[in-house]
Amino acid sequence: MIIRAILVDDEISNTKNLKALLAKYCPDVEVVAIANTINEAASSIKNNRPNLVFLDIEMGRQTSFDLLKNFETIDFQVIFVTAYNHYGIQAIKHAALDYLLKPIDIDELKSAVEKARKQVSTIAQNLQVEFLVQQLTTKKRLPQKIALAFQNETRYLLISDIVRCEADDTYTVFHLLNEEKITSSKSLREYSDILIPHSFIRTHQSHLINPSYIQSWLKEDGGTLLLTNREKIPVSKPNRERVKNTLAQL
Numbered sequence: 001m002i003i004r005a006i007l008v009d010d011e012i013s014n015t016k017n018l019k020a021l022l023a024k025y026c027p028d029v030e031v032v033a034i035a036n037t038i039n040e041a042a043s044s045i046k047n048n049r050p051n052l053v054f055l056d057i058e059m060g061r062q063t064s065f066d067l068l069k070n071f072e073t074i075d076f077q078v079i080f081v082t083a084y085n086h087y088g089i090q091a092i093k094h095a096a097l098d099y100l101l102k103p104i105d106i107d108e109l110k111s112a113v114e115k116a117r118k119q120v121s122t123i124a125q126n127l128q129v130e131f132l133v134q135q136l137t138t139k140k141r142l143p144q145k146i147a148l149a150f151q152n153e154t155r156y157l158l159i160s161d162i163v164r165c166e167a168d169d170t171y172t173v174f175h176l177l178n179e180e181k182i183t184s185s186k187s188l189r190e191y192s193d194i195l196i197p198h199s200f201i202r203t204h205q206s207h208l209i210n211p212s213y214i215q216s217w218l219k220e221d222g223g224t225l226l227l228t229n230r231e232k233i234p235v236s237k238p239n240r241e242r243v244k245n246t247l248a249q250l
Contacts, residue, residue, distance in 0.1 A: 095132035
């Protein structure tokens, strides 16, 4: 399947470089247009109807998020591209969307394109991007939901319903308030980056805990947390003082 793509970046050299990388490493991606401003991009997307758009995040005084607000329905996949790994990345991670950091890593590019290919073949409407735009436009505070993307669906979880996350090799198991368990293929480290700003506590290399569900600190085994569901979660020695200090501030 040929993927029709549009490249959006305010620096011409960046679009030339990305086009060359796609031609060499992702030959089934056909670049149908290049845009260097938000207005050009909006017009180009409407006229060319691409399957995939590579979006630079920061475009002069505007951002790619301003572009996305032009579309009531988003029926194309998006891969964000940025040189600023702090800008908008939290929101993008909440929506389970792909992004590439400049300079672009070839393996990450191929992985992102492959993921987009699967999404192009299974859905017509990009609800993840619409979720991202909604979060950015309606709330100045941290997003209250997190998206977990799977091959055939995307689950949107209230962060307040997540009791804890547990590493299972390179996967992450979400333990929810209703006792449901959901396994994601992403690592606990990735979800730590998303959830620690929401006050989640990394107690152990394998455990990330929502402090709302911590009942008490047990002295057994050098330090253990008892949760409201009666589960006991270990606190590793390197984390004990930090966890105690965090709990003291709750």
